[in-house]
Amino acid sequence: MNTKRIIQSVTICFISVVMSACEKIDIPKEELMSTYDQVYMAAAARNPNSVVLKMADSVYYIVYGASFGGFGAAPQDIGVTFETDPSKAAAFNSLNGTNYPLLPEGSYQFTETSATIKKGTLATAPLAIRINPFEKLELFKDYILAVSIKGASGGVKLNESLTTAYFVVRASLDFADFPELDRSGWQIAGISTEEPAEGEENGGLGIHMLDNKPSTFWHSKWDGGEAPLPHWFVIDMNKTQLLHGVYFIGRQSDKEGKPSSVKMEVSSNGTDWEEAGTLSPANINSKQKFFLSASHECRYIRATILSTHGNTQFSHLAEFGAF
Structure with missing residues:
Protein backbone atom coordinates (compact mmCIF):
# COMPACT_ATOMS: atom_id res chain seq x y z
CA MET A 1 0.00 0.00 0.00
CA ASN A 2 1.33 3.48 -0.88
CA THR A 3 0.79 5.35 2.41
CA LYS A 4 2.34 8.53 1.09
CA ARG A 5 -0.11 8.61 -1.81
CA ILE A 6 -3.08 8.15 0.55
CA ILE A 7 -1.95 11.05 2.77
CA GLN A 8 -1.45 13.29 -0.26
CA SER A 9 -4.93 12.39 -1.49
CA VAL A 10 -6.55 13.26 1.84
CA THR A 11 -4.67 16.55 2.01
CA ILE A 12 -5.76 17.53 -1.47
CA CYS A 13 -9.37 16.62 -0.62
CA PHE A 14 -9.24 18.74 2.55
CA ILE A 15 -7.87 21.73 0.67
CA SER A 16 -10.57 21.29 -1.95
CA VAL A 17 -13.32 21.34 0.69
CA VAL A 18 -11.92 24.49 2.29
CA MET A 19 -11.69 26.28 -1.04
CA SER A 20 -15.24 25.23 -1.88
CA ALA A 21 -16.54 26.63 1.42
CA CYS A 22 -14.68 29.91 0.94
CA GLU A 23 -16.19 30.37 -2.50
CA LYS A 24 -19.69 30.50 -0.94
CA ILE A 25 -18.95 33.56 1.22
CA ASP A 26 -20.45 36.67 -0.38
CA ILE A 27 -18.14 39.55 0.47
CA PRO A 28 -19.44 42.82 -0.98
CA LYS A 29 -17.17 45.01 -3.01
CA GLU A 30 -15.65 47.92 -1.15
CA GLU A 31 -17.66 50.48 -3.08
CA LEU A 32 -20.91 48.73 -1.98
CA MET A 33 -20.11 48.37 1.72
CA SER A 34 -21.73 51.70 2.62
CA THR A 35 -25.11 50.30 1.59
CA TYR A 36 -24.92 47.97 4.59
CA ASP A 37 -24.54 50.85 7.06
CA GLN A 38 -27.58 51.36 9.29
CA VAL A 39 -28.49 53.18 12.49
CA TYR A 40 -30.55 51.42 15.14
CA MET A 41 -31.42 51.37 18.87
CA ALA A 42 -29.78 48.56 20.85
CA ALA A 43 -32.60 48.78 23.40
CA ALA A 44 -35.05 47.86 20.63
CA ALA A 45 -33.46 44.41 20.45
CA ARG A 46 -34.53 43.82 24.08
CA ASN A 47 -38.17 44.87 23.68
CA PRO A 48 -39.98 45.31 25.90
CA ASN A 49 -37.49 46.84 28.35
CA SER A 50 -38.74 46.36 31.92
CA VAL A 51 -38.03 49.34 34.22
CA VAL A 52 -38.94 48.88 37.88
CA LEU A 53 -38.48 51.97 40.03
CA LYS A 54 -38.81 52.25 43.76
CA MET A 55 -41.80 54.38 44.68
CA ALA A 56 -40.04 57.36 46.22
CA ASP A 57 -39.76 61.10 45.71
CA SER A 58 -36.52 60.61 43.79
CA VAL A 59 -35.22 61.04 40.27
CA TYR A 60 -34.29 57.94 38.26
CA TYR A 61 -32.93 57.64 34.75
CA ILE A 62 -33.89 55.49 31.76
CA VAL A 63 -30.83 55.24 29.50
CA TYR A 64 -31.01 54.84 25.72
CA GLY A 65 -29.09 55.81 22.58
CA ALA A 66 -28.36 54.93 18.96
CA SER A 67 -25.81 52.55 17.48
CA PHE A 68 -24.13 52.11 14.11
CA GLY A 69 -24.14 48.78 12.28
CA GLY A 70 -22.30 47.89 9.11
CA PHE A 71 -18.78 47.08 7.99
CA GLY A 72 -16.65 48.91 10.55
CA ALA A 73 -17.20 52.13 12.48
CA ALA A 74 -19.12 55.20 11.39
CA PRO A 75 -17.36 56.72 8.35
CA GLN A 76 -18.54 60.22 9.31
CA ASP A 77 -20.36 62.07 12.08
CA ILE A 78 -24.00 60.94 12.10
CA GLY A 79 -26.56 63.09 13.86
CA VAL A 80 -29.50 61.17 15.35
CA THR A 81 -32.76 62.62 16.68
CA PHE A 82 -35.35 60.90 18.89
CA GLU A 83 -39.03 61.31 19.71
CA THR A 84 -41.83 59.68 21.69
CA ASP A 85 -44.57 58.16 19.59
CA PRO A 86 -47.92 57.34 21.28
CA SER A 87 -49.21 55.63 18.14
CA LYS A 88 -46.41 53.07 18.32
CA ALA A 89 -47.24 52.37 21.97
CA ALA A 90 -50.82 51.70 20.90
CA ALA A 91 -49.57 49.41 18.12
CA PHE A 92 -47.43 47.51 20.65
CA ASN A 93 -50.48 46.93 22.86
CA SER A 94 -52.52 45.74 19.90
CA LEU A 95 -49.83 43.35 18.68
CA ASN A 96 -49.07 41.87 22.11
CA GLY A 97 -52.53 41.80 23.64
CA THR A 98 -51.53 44.23 26.38
CA ASN A 99 -53.25 47.36 27.64
CA TYR A 100 -50.44 49.46 29.07
CA PRO A 101 -51.41 53.13 29.47
CA LEU A 102 -48.93 55.76 28.33
CA LEU A 103 -46.39 56.95 30.87
CA PRO A 104 -48.07 60.15 32.12
CA GLU A 105 -46.79 63.44 30.75
CA GLY A 106 -45.15 65.41 33.50
CA SER A 107 -43.72 62.32 35.18
CA TYR A 108 -40.70 62.19 32.85
CA GLN A 109 -38.42 64.53 30.92
CA PHE A 110 -35.86 63.97 28.16
CA THR A 111 -32.47 65.43 29.03
CA GLU A 112 -31.75 65.60 25.28
CA THR A 113 -33.46 64.40 22.12
CA SER A 114 -30.45 64.38 19.80
CA ALA A 115 -26.95 62.96 19.81
CA THR A 116 -24.09 62.18 17.45
CA ILE A 117 -22.43 58.94 16.48
CA LYS A 118 -18.97 60.37 15.96
CA LYS A 119 -16.78 59.30 13.09
CA GLY A 120 -14.83 56.17 13.94
CA THR A 121 -17.23 55.12 16.74
CA LEU A 122 -20.15 52.71 16.98
CA ALA A 123 -22.68 54.53 19.17
CA THR A 124 -23.84 57.82 20.61
CA ALA A 125 -23.01 58.74 24.16
CA PRO A 126 -25.79 57.50 26.49
CA LEU A 127 -28.90 59.69 26.64
CA ALA A 128 -31.29 59.70 29.56
CA ILE A 129 -34.94 60.20 30.46
CA ARG A 130 -35.47 61.64 33.94
CA ILE A 131 -38.40 60.15 35.82
CA ASN A 132 -39.85 60.70 39.28
CA PRO A 133 -42.34 57.95 40.29
CA PHE A 134 -44.05 60.32 42.73
CA GLU A 135 -45.12 62.46 39.78
CA LYS A 136 -48.42 60.90 38.60
CA LEU A 137 -47.46 57.20 38.74
CA GLU A 138 -49.67 54.72 40.57
CA LEU A 139 -48.06 52.04 42.70
CA PHE A 140 -47.68 48.62 40.99
CA LYS A 141 -49.20 49.88 37.73
CA ASP A 142 -47.40 49.25 34.42
CA TYR A 143 -47.00 52.11 31.93
CA ILE A 144 -45.44 52.19 28.48
CA LEU A 145 -43.14 54.71 26.81
CA ALA A 146 -42.15 54.31 23.15
CA VAL A 147 -38.90 56.04 22.18
CA SER A 148 -38.09 56.13 18.46
CA ILE A 149 -35.32 57.32 16.18
CA LYS A 150 -36.84 60.21 14.27
CA GLY A 151 -34.04 60.54 11.75
CA ALA A 152 -30.33 60.25 11.00
CA SER A 153 -28.13 62.63 9.02
CA GLY A 154 -25.67 61.88 6.24
CA GLY A 155 -28.04 59.74 4.24
CA VAL A 156 -27.46 56.74 6.52
CA LYS A 157 -30.36 54.30 6.49
CA LEU A 158 -32.32 53.25 9.56
CA ASN A 159 -32.80 49.62 10.53
CA GLU A 160 -36.59 49.88 10.49
CA SER A 161 -37.05 46.80 12.69
CA LEU A 162 -34.94 48.33 15.47
CA THR A 163 -35.87 52.01 15.52
CA THR A 164 -38.27 51.96 18.49
CA ALA A 165 -37.52 50.90 22.06
CA TYR A 166 -40.48 50.15 24.32
CA PHE A 167 -40.02 50.79 28.04
CA VAL A 168 -42.58 49.25 30.43
CA VAL A 169 -42.28 51.28 33.63
CA ARG A 170 -43.56 50.26 37.05
CA ALA A 171 -43.31 52.01 40.41
CA SER A 172 -42.82 49.36 43.08
CA LEU A 173 -41.61 48.94 46.64
CA ASP A 174 -38.74 47.08 48.29
CA PHE A 175 -39.57 44.18 50.61
CA ALA A 176 -36.53 45.03 52.74
CA ASP A 177 -38.10 48.38 53.71
CA PHE A 178 -41.03 46.70 55.49
CA PRO A 179 -40.41 44.55 58.58
CA GLU A 180 -42.68 41.56 59.18
CA LEU A 181 -45.50 42.12 61.67
CA ASP A 182 -45.41 40.41 65.06
CA ARG A 183 -47.90 37.52 64.97
CA SER A 184 -47.86 36.70 68.69
CA GLY A 185 -51.38 38.12 69.22
CA TRP A 186 -52.90 36.82 65.99
Whole structure:
Protein backbone atom coordinates (compact mmCIF):
# COMPACT_ATOMS: atom_id res chain seq x y z
CA MET A 1 0.00 0.00 0.00
CA ASN A 2 1.33 3.48 -0.88
CA THR A 3 0.79 5.35 2.41
CA LYS A 4 2.34 8.53 1.09
CA ARG A 5 -0.11 8.61 -1.81
CA ILE A 6 -3.08 8.15 0.55
CA ILE A 7 -1.95 11.05 2.77
CA GLN A 8 -1.45 13.29 -0.26
CA SER A 9 -4.93 12.39 -1.49
CA VAL A 10 -6.55 13.26 1.84
CA THR A 11 -4.67 16.55 2.01
CA ILE A 12 -5.76 17.53 -1.47
CA CYS A 13 -9.37 16.62 -0.62
CA PHE A 14 -9.24 18.74 2.55
CA ILE A 15 -7.87 21.73 0.67
CA SER A 16 -10.57 21.29 -1.95
CA VAL A 17 -13.32 21.34 0.69
CA VAL A 18 -11.92 24.49 2.29
CA MET A 19 -11.69 26.28 -1.04
CA SER A 20 -15.24 25.23 -1.88
CA ALA A 21 -16.54 26.63 1.42
CA CYS A 22 -14.68 29.91 0.94
CA GLU A 23 -16.19 30.37 -2.50
CA LYS A 24 -19.69 30.50 -0.94
CA ILE A 25 -18.95 33.56 1.22
CA ASP A 26 -20.45 36.67 -0.38
CA ILE A 27 -18.14 39.55 0.47
CA PRO A 28 -19.44 42.82 -0.98
CA LYS A 29 -17.17 45.01 -3.01
CA GLU A 30 -15.65 47.92 -1.15
CA GLU A 31 -17.66 50.48 -3.08
CA LEU A 32 -20.91 48.73 -1.98
CA MET A 33 -20.11 48.37 1.72
CA SER A 34 -21.73 51.70 2.62
CA THR A 35 -25.11 50.30 1.59
CA TYR A 36 -24.92 47.97 4.59
CA ASP A 37 -24.54 50.85 7.06
CA GLN A 38 -27.58 51.36 9.29
CA VAL A 39 -28.49 53.18 12.49
CA TYR A 40 -30.55 51.42 15.14
CA MET A 41 -31.42 51.37 18.87
CA ALA A 42 -29.78 48.56 20.85
CA ALA A 43 -32.60 48.78 23.40
CA ALA A 44 -35.05 47.86 20.63
CA ALA A 45 -33.46 44.41 20.45
CA ARG A 46 -34.53 43.82 24.08
CA ASN A 47 -38.17 44.87 23.68
CA PRO A 48 -39.98 45.31 25.90
CA ASN A 49 -37.49 46.84 28.35
CA SER A 50 -38.74 46.36 31.92
CA VAL A 51 -38.03 49.34 34.22
CA VAL A 52 -38.94 48.88 37.88
CA LEU A 53 -38.48 51.97 40.03
CA LYS A 54 -38.81 52.25 43.76
CA MET A 55 -41.80 54.38 44.68
CA ALA A 56 -40.04 57.36 46.22
CA ASP A 57 -39.76 61.10 45.71
CA SER A 58 -36.52 60.61 43.79
CA VAL A 59 -35.22 61.04 40.27
CA TYR A 60 -34.29 57.94 38.26
CA TYR A 61 -32.93 57.64 34.75
CA ILE A 62 -33.89 55.49 31.76
CA VAL A 63 -30.83 55.24 29.50
CA TYR A 64 -31.01 54.84 25.72
CA GLY A 65 -29.09 55.81 22.58
CA ALA A 66 -28.36 54.93 18.96
CA SER A 67 -25.81 52.55 17.48
CA PHE A 68 -24.13 52.11 14.11
CA GLY A 69 -24.14 48.78 12.28
CA GLY A 70 -22.30 47.89 9.11
CA PHE A 71 -18.78 47.08 7.99
CA GLY A 72 -16.65 48.91 10.55
CA ALA A 73 -17.20 52.13 12.48
CA ALA A 74 -19.12 55.20 11.39
CA PRO A 75 -17.36 56.72 8.35
CA GLN A 76 -18.54 60.22 9.31
CA ASP A 77 -20.36 62.07 12.08
CA ILE A 78 -24.00 60.94 12.10
CA GLY A 79 -26.56 63.09 13.86
CA VAL A 80 -29.50 61.17 15.35
CA THR A 81 -32.76 62.62 16.68
CA PHE A 82 -35.35 60.90 18.89
CA GLU A 83 -39.03 61.31 19.71
CA THR A 84 -41.83 59.68 21.69
CA ASP A 85 -44.57 58.16 19.59
CA PRO A 86 -47.92 57.34 21.28
CA SER A 87 -49.21 55.63 18.14
CA LYS A 88 -46.41 53.07 18.32
CA ALA A 89 -47.24 52.37 21.97
CA ALA A 90 -50.82 51.70 20.90
CA ALA A 91 -49.57 49.41 18.12
CA PHE A 92 -47.43 47.51 20.65
CA ASN A 93 -50.48 46.93 22.86
CA SER A 94 -52.52 45.74 19.90
CA LEU A 95 -49.83 43.35 18.68
CA ASN A 96 -49.07 41.87 22.11
CA GLY A 97 -52.53 41.80 23.64
CA THR A 98 -51.53 44.23 26.38
CA ASN A 99 -53.25 47.36 27.64
CA TYR A 100 -50.44 49.46 29.07
CA PRO A 101 -51.41 53.13 29.47
CA LEU A 102 -48.93 55.76 28.33
CA LEU A 103 -46.39 56.95 30.87
CA PRO A 104 -48.07 60.15 32.12
CA GLU A 105 -46.79 63.44 30.75
CA GLY A 106 -45.15 65.41 33.50
CA SER A 107 -43.72 62.32 35.18
CA TYR A 108 -40.70 62.19 32.85
CA GLN A 109 -38.42 64.53 30.92
CA PHE A 110 -35.86 63.97 28.16
CA THR A 111 -32.47 65.43 29.03
CA GLU A 112 -31.75 65.60 25.28
CA THR A 113 -33.46 64.40 22.12
CA SER A 114 -30.45 64.38 19.80
CA ALA A 115 -26.95 62.96 19.81
CA THR A 116 -24.09 62.18 17.45
CA ILE A 117 -22.43 58.94 16.48
CA LYS A 118 -18.97 60.37 15.96
CA LYS A 119 -16.78 59.30 13.09
CA GLY A 120 -14.83 56.17 13.94
CA THR A 121 -17.23 55.12 16.74
CA LEU A 122 -20.15 52.71 16.98
CA ALA A 123 -22.68 54.53 19.17
CA THR A 124 -23.84 57.82 20.61
CA ALA A 125 -23.01 58.74 24.16
CA PRO A 126 -25.79 57.50 26.49
CA LEU A 127 -28.90 59.69 26.64
CA ALA A 128 -31.29 59.70 29.56
CA ILE A 129 -34.94 60.20 30.46
CA ARG A 130 -35.47 61.64 33.94
CA ILE A 131 -38.40 60.15 35.82
CA ASN A 132 -39.85 60.70 39.28
CA PRO A 133 -42.34 57.95 40.29
CA PHE A 134 -44.05 60.32 42.73
CA GLU A 135 -45.12 62.46 39.78
CA LYS A 136 -48.42 60.90 38.60
CA LEU A 137 -47.46 57.20 38.74
CA GLU A 138 -49.67 54.72 40.57
CA LEU A 139 -48.06 52.04 42.70
CA PHE A 140 -47.68 48.62 40.99
CA LYS A 141 -49.20 49.88 37.73
CA ASP A 142 -47.40 49.25 34.42
CA TYR A 143 -47.00 52.11 31.93
CA ILE A 144 -45.44 52.19 28.48
CA LEU A 145 -43.14 54.71 26.81
CA ALA A 146 -42.15 54.31 23.15
CA VAL A 147 -38.90 56.04 22.18
CA SER A 148 -38.09 56.13 18.46
CA ILE A 149 -35.32 57.32 16.18
CA LYS A 150 -36.84 60.21 14.27
CA GLY A 151 -34.04 60.54 11.75
CA ALA A 152 -30.33 60.25 11.00
CA SER A 153 -28.13 62.63 9.02
CA GLY A 154 -25.67 61.88 6.24
CA GLY A 155 -28.04 59.74 4.24
CA VAL A 156 -27.46 56.74 6.52
CA LYS A 157 -30.36 54.30 6.49
CA LEU A 158 -32.32 53.25 9.56
CA ASN A 159 -32.80 49.62 10.53
CA GLU A 160 -36.59 49.88 10.49
CA SER A 161 -37.05 46.80 12.69
CA LEU A 162 -34.94 48.33 15.47
CA THR A 163 -35.87 52.01 15.52
CA THR A 164 -38.27 51.96 18.49
CA ALA A 165 -37.52 50.90 22.06
CA TYR A 166 -40.48 50.15 24.32
CA PHE A 167 -40.02 50.79 28.04
CA VAL A 168 -42.58 49.25 30.43
CA VAL A 169 -42.28 51.28 33.63
CA ARG A 170 -43.56 50.26 37.05
CA ALA A 171 -43.31 52.01 40.41
CA SER A 172 -42.82 49.36 43.08
CA LEU A 173 -41.61 48.94 46.64
CA ASP A 174 -38.74 47.08 48.29
CA PHE A 175 -39.57 44.18 50.61
CA ALA A 176 -36.53 45.03 52.74
CA ASP A 177 -38.10 48.38 53.71
CA PHE A 178 -41.03 46.70 55.49
CA PRO A 179 -40.41 44.55 58.58
CA GLU A 180 -42.68 41.56 59.18
CA LEU A 181 -45.50 42.12 61.67
CA ASP A 182 -45.41 40.41 65.06
CA ARG A 183 -47.90 37.52 64.97
CA SER A 184 -47.86 36.70 68.69
CA GLY A 185 -51.38 38.12 69.22
CA TRP A 186 -52.90 36.82 65.99
CA GLN A 187 -55.86 34.45 65.94
CA ILE A 188 -57.85 32.49 63.39
CA ALA A 189 -61.17 34.37 63.42
CA GLY A 190 -62.83 32.06 60.90
CA ILE A 191 -61.99 29.26 58.49
CA SER A 192 -63.97 27.36 55.85
CA THR A 193 -62.29 24.00 56.34
CA GLU A 194 -59.51 22.26 58.27
CA GLU A 195 -58.43 18.67 58.91
CA PRO A 196 -57.67 17.46 62.47
CA ALA A 197 -57.09 13.94 61.10
CA GLU A 198 -53.68 15.14 59.90
CA GLY A 199 -52.58 14.38 63.48
CA GLU A 200 -50.35 16.12 65.99
CA GLU A 201 -47.18 15.86 63.88
CA ASN A 202 -48.64 17.59 60.82
CA GLY A 203 -51.24 19.78 62.50
CA GLY A 204 -53.94 20.22 59.91
CA LEU A 205 -55.68 23.09 61.73
CA GLY A 206 -55.75 26.78 60.84
CA ILE A 207 -53.73 27.71 63.94
CA HIS A 208 -50.78 25.80 62.49
CA MET A 209 -50.32 28.63 59.96
CA LEU A 210 -49.39 30.87 62.93
CA ASP A 211 -47.19 28.56 65.04
CA ASN A 212 -43.78 29.52 63.59
CA LYS A 213 -43.21 25.89 62.62
CA PRO A 214 -42.93 25.33 58.86
CA SER A 215 -42.97 21.58 59.56
CA THR A 216 -46.68 21.79 60.53
CA PHE A 217 -49.41 22.97 58.20
CA TRP A 218 -53.08 23.72 57.75
CA HIS A 219 -54.92 21.34 55.42
CA SER A 220 -58.43 21.44 53.99
CA LYS A 221 -60.81 18.63 55.01
CA TRP A 222 -60.29 15.20 53.43
CA ASP A 223 -61.36 12.71 56.11
CA GLY A 224 -64.91 11.55 55.36
CA GLY A 225 -65.16 13.62 52.20
CA GLU A 226 -63.14 16.33 50.48
CA ALA A 227 -64.05 20.01 50.92
CA PRO A 228 -64.18 21.69 47.49
CA LEU A 229 -62.59 24.99 46.55
CA PRO A 230 -62.62 27.83 47.31
CA HIS A 231 -61.10 27.62 50.81
CA TRP A 232 -60.79 30.68 53.01
CA PHE A 233 -59.50 31.79 56.39
CA VAL A 234 -59.71 35.03 58.37
CA ILE A 235 -56.87 36.39 60.52
CA ASP A 236 -57.60 38.72 63.44
CA MET A 237 -54.44 40.74 64.22
CA ASN A 238 -56.15 41.97 67.43
CA LYS A 239 -55.27 45.55 66.62
CA THR A 240 -55.39 47.88 63.64
CA GLN A 241 -52.12 47.95 61.72
CA LEU A 242 -50.82 49.38 58.45
CA LEU A 243 -50.67 46.43 56.08
CA HIS A 244 -48.46 46.54 52.97
CA GLY A 245 -48.33 42.89 51.99
CA VAL A 246 -48.47 39.26 53.04
CA TYR A 247 -46.29 36.18 52.85
CA PHE A 248 -46.84 32.45 52.47
CA ILE A 249 -44.66 29.46 53.37
CA GLY A 250 -45.74 26.35 51.53
CA ARG A 251 -46.13 22.90 53.02
CA GLN A 252 -42.65 21.36 53.16
CA SER A 253 -43.26 18.65 50.58
CA ASP A 254 -43.44 18.14 46.85
CA LYS A 255 -47.12 17.18 47.00
CA GLU A 256 -49.61 19.00 44.80
CA GLY A 257 -52.21 21.27 46.34
CA LYS A 258 -50.20 24.42 47.09
CA PRO A 259 -52.24 27.59 46.39
CA SER A 260 -51.80 29.05 42.91
CA SER A 261 -54.34 31.89 43.12
CA VAL A 262 -55.31 33.68 46.35
CA LYS A 263 -57.75 36.57 46.66
CA MET A 264 -56.88 38.96 49.49
CA GLU A 265 -59.35 41.15 51.39
CA VAL A 266 -59.00 43.41 54.42
CA SER A 267 -61.42 44.80 56.98
CA SER A 268 -61.42 47.09 59.98
CA ASN A 269 -64.42 45.40 61.66
CA GLY A 270 -64.50 41.86 60.28
CA THR A 271 -67.78 42.54 58.48
CA ASP A 272 -67.13 45.04 55.70
CA TRP A 273 -64.43 43.79 53.33
CA GLU A 274 -62.26 45.57 50.78
CA GLU A 275 -60.45 43.73 48.02
CA ALA A 276 -56.66 44.02 48.20
CA GLY A 277 -55.49 42.08 45.16
CA THR A 278 -55.23 38.53 43.81
CA LEU A 279 -51.85 36.84 44.29
CA SER A 280 -50.19 34.01 42.38
CA PRO A 281 -47.85 31.98 44.63
CA ALA A 282 -45.37 29.65 42.95
CA ASN A 283 -45.27 25.91 43.57
CA ILE A 284 -42.38 26.08 46.05
CA ASN A 285 -41.79 25.43 49.76
CA SER A 286 -39.87 28.61 50.63
CA LYS A 287 -41.28 31.94 51.83
CA GLN A 288 -42.95 34.09 49.20
CA LYS A 289 -43.72 37.76 49.79
CA PHE A 290 -46.33 39.80 47.93
CA PHE A 291 -47.33 43.44 48.07
CA LEU A 292 -51.05 44.12 48.18
CA SER A 293 -52.60 46.36 45.54
CA ALA A 294 -52.29 49.24 48.04
CA SER A 295 -51.43 49.76 51.71
CA HIS A 296 -54.37 49.40 54.12
CA GLU A 297 -55.15 50.31 57.72
CA CYS A 298 -56.95 47.19 58.93
CA ARG A 299 -57.37 44.63 61.68
CA TYR A 300 -58.66 41.60 59.76
CA ILE A 301 -57.20 39.77 56.76
CA ARG A 302 -59.15 37.29 54.66
CA ALA A 303 -57.40 34.98 52.19
CA THR A 304 -59.46 32.92 49.74
CA ILE A 305 -57.70 30.13 47.84
CA LEU A 306 -59.26 30.05 44.38
CA SER A 307 -57.06 27.44 42.70
CA THR A 308 -54.11 25.16 43.42
CA HIS A 309 -51.04 23.77 41.71
CA GLY A 310 -52.14 20.42 40.33
CA ASN A 311 -55.75 21.63 40.03
CA THR A 312 -56.73 19.79 43.21
CA GLN A 313 -59.78 20.51 45.35
CA PHE A 314 -57.69 20.23 48.52
CA SER A 315 -55.10 22.75 49.64
CA HIS A 316 -52.58 23.32 52.41
CA LEU A 317 -50.28 26.01 53.81
CA ALA A 318 -47.49 25.94 56.39
CA GLU A 319 -47.28 29.60 57.49
CA PHE A 320 -49.06 32.88 56.79
CA GLY A 321 -47.86 36.35 57.80
CA ALA A 322 -47.81 39.98 56.79
CA PHE A 323 -45.64 43.10 56.68
